[in-house]
Amino acid sequence: MTAREEVLARIRTALGDRRPDVEVPRGYRTTDDRPAGVLLDVLTDRLEDYRATVLRCAADDVATTVGAALGAALGGGWSPADVVVAPGVPAAWRPAGAAEDDGRPAAGLTAFAATLTGVAVAIAETGTLVLDGSPRCGRRALSLLPDCLVCVVEAGQVVGGVPGGLARLDPRAPLTMVSGPSATSDIELQRVEGVHGPRTLVVVLVAAPYGR
Amino acid sequence: MSAVFLGLPTAPAGVGHLRGDRPFPAAARDALRDGQLRANLGRATATIRAKRAAVVGEVPDWEALRQAGAGVKRATLARLDEHLLELEARVTERGGTVHWARDAAEANAVVTGLVRATGAGEVVKVKSMATQEIGLNEALAAAGVTAHETDLAELIVQLGEDTPSHILVPAIHRNRAEIREVFARTMPQFAGPGDAGDLTDDPRRLAMAARAHLRERFLRAKVAISGANFAVAETGTLAVVESEGNGRMCLTLPDTLITVMGIEKLVPTWRDLEVFLQLLPRSSTGERMNPYTSLWTGVTPGDGPQEFHLVLLDNGRTAVLADEVGREALHCIRCSACLNVCPVYERTGGHAYGSVYPGPIGAVLSPQLTGVEDNASLPYASSLCGACYDACPVAIDIPSILVHLRGEHVEAVARERRRPTPEALAFRALARVMSHPRLWRAAQRAAGLGRFLARGRPTLPAALPPPASAWTRTRDLPAPPARSFVQQWTREHGA
Numbered sequence: 034m035t036a037r038e039e040v041l042a043r044i045r046t047a048l049g050d051r052r053p054d055v056e057v058p059r060g061y062r063t064t065d066d067r068p069a070g071v072l073l074d075v076l077t078d079r080l081e082d083y084r085a086t087v088l089r090c091a092a093d094d095v096a097t098t099v100g101a102a103l104g105a106a107l108g109g110g111w112s113p114a115d116v117v118v119a120p121g122v123p124a125a126w127r128p129a130g131a132a133e134d135d136g137r138p139a140a141g142l143t144a145f146a147a148t149l150t151g152v153a154v155a156i157a158e159t160g161t162l163v164l165d166g167s168p169r170c171g172r173r174a175l176s177l178l179p180d181c182l183v184c185v186v187e188a189g190q191v192v193g194g195v196p197g198g199l200a201r202l203d204p205r206a207p208l209t210m211v212s213g214p215s216a217t218s219d220i221e222l223q224r225v226e227g228v229h230g231p232r233t234l235v236v237v238l239v240a241a242p243y244g245r
Numbered sequence: 246m247s248a249v250f251l252g253l254p255t256a257p258a259g260v261g262h263l264r265g266d267r268p269f270p271a272a273a274r275d276a277l278r279d280g281q282l283r284a285n286l287g288r289a290t291a292t293i294r295a296k297r298a299a300v301v302g303e304v305p306d307w308e309a310l311r312q313a314g315a316g317v318k319r320a321t322l323a324r325l326d327e328h329l330l331e332l333e334a335r336v337t338e339r340g341g342t343v344h345w346a347r348d349a350a351e352a353n354a355v356v357t358g359l360v361r362a363t364g365a366g367e368v369v370k371v372k373s374m375a376t377q378e379i380g381l382n383e384a385l386a387a388a389g390v391t392a393h394e395t396d397l398a399e400l401i402v403q404l405g406e407d408t409p410s411h412i413l414v415p416a417i418h419r420n421r422a423e424i425r426e427v428f429a430r431t432m433p434q435f436a437g438p439g440d441a442g443d444l445t446d447d448p449r450r451l452a453m454a455a456r457a458h459l460r461e462r463f464l465r466a467k468v469a470i471s472g473a474n475f476a477v478a479e480t481g482t483l484a485v486v487e488s489e490g491n492g493r494m495c496l497t498l499p500d501t502l503i504t505v506m507g508i509e510k511l512v513p514t515w516r517d518l519e520v521f522l523q524l525l526p527r528s529s530t531g532e533r534m535n536p537y538t539s540l541w542t543g544v545t546p547g548d549g550p551q552e553f554h555l556v557l558l559d560n561g562r563t564a565v566l567a568d569e570v571g572r573e574a575l576h577c578i579r580c581s582a583c584l585n586v587c588p589v590y591e592r593t594g595g596h597a598y599g600s601v602y603p604g605p606i607g608a609v610l611s612p613q614l615t616g617v618e619d620n621a622s623l624p625y626a627s628s629l630c631g632a633c634y635d636a637c638p639v640a641i642d643i644p645s646i647l648v649h650l651r652g653e654h655v656e657a658v659a660r661e662r663r664r665p666t667p668e669a670l671a672f673r674a675l676a677r678v679m680s681h682p683r684l685w686r687a688a689q690r691a692a693g694l695g696r697f698l699a700r701g702r703p704t705l706p707a708a709l710p711p712p713a714s715a716w717t718r719t720r721d722l723p724a725p726p727a728r729s730f731v732q733q734w735t736r737e738h739g740a
Contacts, residue, residue: 037345040508043253043563044326055323057316060309061520079533136547139498140464159526159534172548173497173539177490196519204480204515205339205542207549210522212534215490219398219414220421220448221285222292228397228452229459230490230537 065158065193072157072191073240079160083213084226085234092239095126099149099183102235103128106181107146115146119175121168122149126185139174147181148231155191156198159212162186162236163198166207173207182231184211188240254348255616256561261349261380262408263561263615265599268622272597273589285420286594290585296531297582297636304527314524314639317517318576321509322566328478328511329557335481339543341553348560353384355556356470356503360390363501363552365467369459371485371492372396373472374412374579375505375558377601381470392470393462395491397455404431410595410603412581413529418594421446432458459491469495469550473506474578475521476555479514482542483555486525488535496539502550507558509566509575521578524638528580561614570649574609576639583633583643589626598623605633609646617654624650667712689732692725699724 034042065072077087086105090098103111113130120133131149134142142148151169152162162184164170176182192198202208215230226232256263265272276282301307321328333343346352360368368385370376370392382392382403394403401416402409405427409415416424429441434457444454471492475484483504485492496502512518526535544553566572584590584604595603600611600620608627612620624647633643659665665673678684699705705722707714716722728736 035345036347036351039347040345040557040559040563041326041329043559044329044508044566047253047563047567048323048325053323055316055320057320057517058309058312061306061313061523063519082533083536143464156534159523161534166545166548173493174549177493177497195523196516199515199519199522204477204482204540207542207545208538208540209493210534210538210540211536212532213536215488216536217397217452217489218530219396219401219416219489220424220451222289222296222414222417223448225448225452227449228456228489228491229395229463229494 061196062194063196065197067193069188069191072193073188073238075193076155076157076160076186076191077238079157080213080234080236083160083216083234085160085213085236087236087238089238089240093125095185095237095239096128098237099126099185100128102183102237103147103181106183106233106235111146117142117145117148117175117179119148119150119169119171121170122151122185126151134171134175139172139178142174142178145179147183148175148179149183149185150176151185151187152190153206153208154198154201155186156193156195157191158194161195161198161210161212163202164209164211165202173209176209176211177230180231181233181235182211182214183235183237185237185239188238253564253567254561255564255619256378256614257348257350258615258619260353260384261378261560262601263378263611264619265597267599269593269597269599269626270622272599273593273626276593276597281420282418282594283592285418286591288420289414289417290591293531293585297528297585300527300531300533304523310520310523311638311640313520314578315576315641317512317520318509318639321511321513322572322575324513325508325511325566328513329508331478332476332481332511333557335479336543336553336555339481341481341543341555344554344556346556346558346560349379349558352379352505352556352558352560353381356381356505357384357388357390359501359503359554360385360468360470361388363468365390365501367391367393367462367466368468368470369393369395369462369466369495369499370399371469371471371487371495372399372415373470373505374601375472375507376470377409379505379558379560381505393459393466395459395463395495396487397452397489397491400455400459401427404428408596409601411584412579412602412604412606414581418596421448421451424451428454428458434458459494463491463494463498466495466499468501468503469499470503470505471495473504473510474525475518476506476511477513477515477518478511480542482515482540484518485539486522486535487537487539488530490537493537493539496541497549499550501552501554503554503556505556505558507560508562525578525580528578528582528636528638561616564616565610565613568613571609571613571646573641574606574613574643574646576641577606577610578639580638582636582638586632586636587627588630588632589628593626598626605643605647606637606641609641609643609650612650612654617650618657621654624654686731689729692729695722695725696727 435441
């Protein structure tokens with residue numbers, strides 16, 4: 034008997050002939066009908082709680098805002114050549130002179146100081162960005178190796194809770210859920226931001242800024 | 246129905262880390278004498294309890310999520326064979342290879358063979374309870390393969406030649422000063438004289454030392470080994486939930502990924518993850534969401550490892566499944582909330598439990614995986630206060646399983662010795678007395694003796710003669726009241 038046959042036989046022995054259908058009670062919230070403006074505020078609050086930087090801008094202001102964010106994160110002497118961009122990021126978001134991911138071996142991405150990507154969906158309640166490996170999000174190593182990650186989120190991509198977020202995703206895509214910069218609580222359970230993943234996370238929210 | 250009678254094999258002895266060298270009370274006694282350990286644990290568990298309470302408190306439908314989590318796990322186990330076959334088909338379709346392992350030894354052999362086939366002499370590892378359980382690192386070392394643990398707490402444990410004492414934070418028993426000492430002593434970057442001079446015990450500084458230590462290893466690794474928090478049967482998707490990014494490094498950069506997963510980590514549908522991705526982070530680290538969750542299905546061309554192996558591990562789980570009461574322990578999602586709220590764990594720490602699964606969940610899981618005779622003291626390592634049940638995000642009734650296992654243990658001992666234990670005799674006598682009114686009244690009158698022994702104090706003295714001393718040494722036995730309830734009732738209302 035192979036291991037496969039034997040483990041399956043053990044399971045059948047353990048369960049016996051009775052195979053009751055189990056109904057899963059799903060009394061939890063699966064939708065969130067709060068207005069879009071509230072969801073953006075919740076998302077901002079959660080991300081800032083994780084020590085991410087959140088900047089809001091209008092649709093025609095993305096590249097400028099991204100440039101300002103990079104300047105703040107990388108310091109005054111930053112150069113667009115230090116920034117790598119996922120191949121599907123719209124031209125209007127890119128700082129002039131930024132490099133596009135050329136598919137080099139992943140270890141080569143450590144040469145860049147920062148990465149710019151879009152997201153597939155953002156979950157307000159948990160402050161989560163989901164990257165799905167699409168051209169706009171890039172391959173997984175891209176959002177991992179450079180020390181600063183800048184993600185552009187469009188207002189229409191923001192959902193309230195986790196159920197709404199997962200429903201928008203393709204389970205077969207390589208998905209990365211990002212909630213703040215990398216962190217650890219392994220020393221006396223005190224949270225420290227920044228371990229192996231990017232130590233700086235900047236989120237550019239494309240939505241009419243306050244007061245407009 | 247008990248696993249013993251179905252003859253399903255438990256986790257074999259001699260491999261892996263499910264059995265301690267000593268019974269719990271002996272190990273606990275030593276742990277309790279360690280003031281530093283108690284201070285470290287007390288501070289850490291108090292911190293995490295407060296964080297968890299705050300983020301759980303802000304979720305209005307927490308109880309509904311808990312019940313959904315329990316329901317999904319029940320549904321998984323009720324058709325476990327069908328779900329596993331579906332998972333296997335989906336993973337295979339997407340270019341992965343699925344392996345099955347009856348026990349720890351077989352899983353170790355499969356993984357070692359896979360690593361050898363790549364020609365790699367070292368692997369990077371994502372923190373995984375399953376690979377701790379089966380002792381994979383030792384098996385790899387025996388085959389000449391070096392395993393680098395990459396989770397910060399696992400790294401602390403590995404460099405300090407220590408053993409893990411907590412499911413989520415394996416180095417919870419170490420404080421920052423002790424961790425600094427381990428790093429300064431073992432990390433090559435501090436090998437030169439004076440190199441460790443600027444290494445302080447600031448957690449941020451220590452985390453940066455770990456980053457520097459592991460960076461090069463991530464970039465050169467050809468093979469990674471991980472566990473899995475969840476696997477979705479209908480899509481073949483695997484999930485690893487983490488914080489530091491070490492998981493992403495391992496799951497993304499090497500050419501080959503080997504994932505070892507207990508057969509119970511499955512969920513039937515994609516939608517089921519919406520429940521657990523809410524329950525797990527809030528219960529484990531006390532965060533609304535953990536920094537990184539990676540989800541992948543087989544192999545994605547041009548993105549991540551191009552060779553993927555999934556090892557499905559039994560190692561006693563089917564024996565647990567056969568016990569209709571005990572199988573609820575297989576619902577566990579390894580959040581460690583039960584450890585953090587347990588008054589016993591907080592005082593003894595995890596090493597006293599002898600198994601990689603400490604605390605309340607360990608006390609019900611380890612004895613079932615090994616057979617209760619190999620971990621006989623663990624079902625008693627609890628005051629049955631029930632805090633673990635309240636904290637459990639999938640509502641595992643740990644106290645009831647503990648009582649159930651105590652019963653199994655007592656019966657097993659009685660069968661083996663062919664005579665009952667003193668405790669069993671005492672309770673048998675009590676049952677007889679309580680089911681005969683005349684005996685009961687006589688016994689109540691005899692309770693006056695207890696009042697005499699108490700000499701007016703609220704509890705009986707601890708120094709009762711044996712065998713009663715085995716109980717009273719660690720328990721306060723209240724002095725019997727002047728009159729029983731029945732006597733009082735008769736007095737006030739007539740017979």
